[in-house]
Amino acid sequence: MGAAQETLGEEQPWAEVSPDAARRLLVAAVEAFAERGYHATTTRDIAGRAGMSPAALYIHYKTKEELLHRISRLGHDKALTILRTAADGDGTAAERLSAAVRSFVRWHAGHHMTARVVQYELDALGEEHRTEIVALRRQSDAAVREIINDGVRAGEFDVPDVPGTTLAVLSLCIDVARWFNVAGRRTPDEVGALYADLVLRMVGASPQK
Amino acid sequence: MGAAQETLGEEQPWAEVSPDAARRLLVAAVEAFAERGYHATTTRDIAGRAGMSPAALYIHYKTKEELLHRISRLGHDKALTILRTAADGDGTAAERLSAAVRSFVRWHAGHHMTARVVQYELDALGEEHRTEIVALRRQSDAAVREIINDGVRAGEFDVPDVPGTTLAVLSLCIDVARWFNVAGRRTPDEVGALYADLVLRMVGASPQK
């Protein structure tokens, strides 16, 4: 149901997870965590959604927290890849910032279930796993700050507070996962385009077509 | 500890809650919900923080969910008041939008524990309570949209997509509650000023001092 809608997007998700039973459990966990939150989700619920008995979960994952960590890790890897691809691309700073926001937002809207878990269940992770994930987030931050700094140096942007603006841009994009609704009026593409425009205005780039 | 820092802000919080024991429980619940989330917080934890036995909680509140509802209701009332005050104030649309964002963000940063509970534990509420709160949120949305519409009509703003931009502005402000940290480098005032500037850029208002 929910997962099917998400699958319609760009690529087959979680293709890297095997065997099949482990992937089905992980998909079920994403749905459950996104709908009810990590702590409100029971292992029986996850196993049930995957069509298995509660005990089957523990053949593929040591604990419920390991499931969350796997989801969080894969999601953050994807998010970082999106931002780094845009940051390392060709073109002006404005073009790269626009591409970064557009694709980052599109991912958060199109995979809003995964994104919700990835972005809002951070402190349900154990100590070690959380520090690992926080390191990935700092790299995402660096990628965006890099583009904005480039734009300022090139005279394309007018940004008095680069770290603050970087924070605001990422915050704006991430929060899409909270409010985006499949039944809503906007498609992920439309939100991406709108947000790219808004962010260019935030950095004082001359409006582009 | 955490509550003390929050108290340093504008006014004595939760002054409207009485008797004293009920207020202590509510403050304890805000801290606990903000730190660990509603579902991960136990009634024993809340009562313990308030220096009472677990059973004492049920003298003042029927259920744990009623505690969350009270917090959510008071918080949303406060947030709506802030936005309506700014929207109904004097001055140009740019001045009113700037004031709205500045005070709204200042509240989310200064009372980030309360704000976190208010903004991110919505679906832990029961059916009835949630619909009540959602109605308040729609009013907040209307207040901001009102200002932006005024600005467009007056020719002060250049906004192609008013509903979308309204959504983005509110989203940007709300997400402050997620990342704001007391130990961080920025004060609530500074974040408010930064965000007011960014939002004016988003609506294409001519830069003001």
Add this chain to the structure above:
DNA sequence: CACTTGCCTAAGCGCTTGCTCACCTACAGG
């Protein structure tokens, strides 16, 4: 004084939780 009222606790009930364990089945290799 007796009696009510407001606020609180110790004990614990019924249930659900994350997780385990003994056992089952399908199938591949020798």
Add this chain to the structure above:
DNA sequence: CCTGTAGGTGAGCAAGCGCTTAGGCAAGTG
């Protein structure tokens, strides 16, 4: 044919959950 391995189940344990109950104590009122 036997045996090892991968992937599954039903039953259930210990712990913790939200919440209730019976009762205690201090202050206010007739």
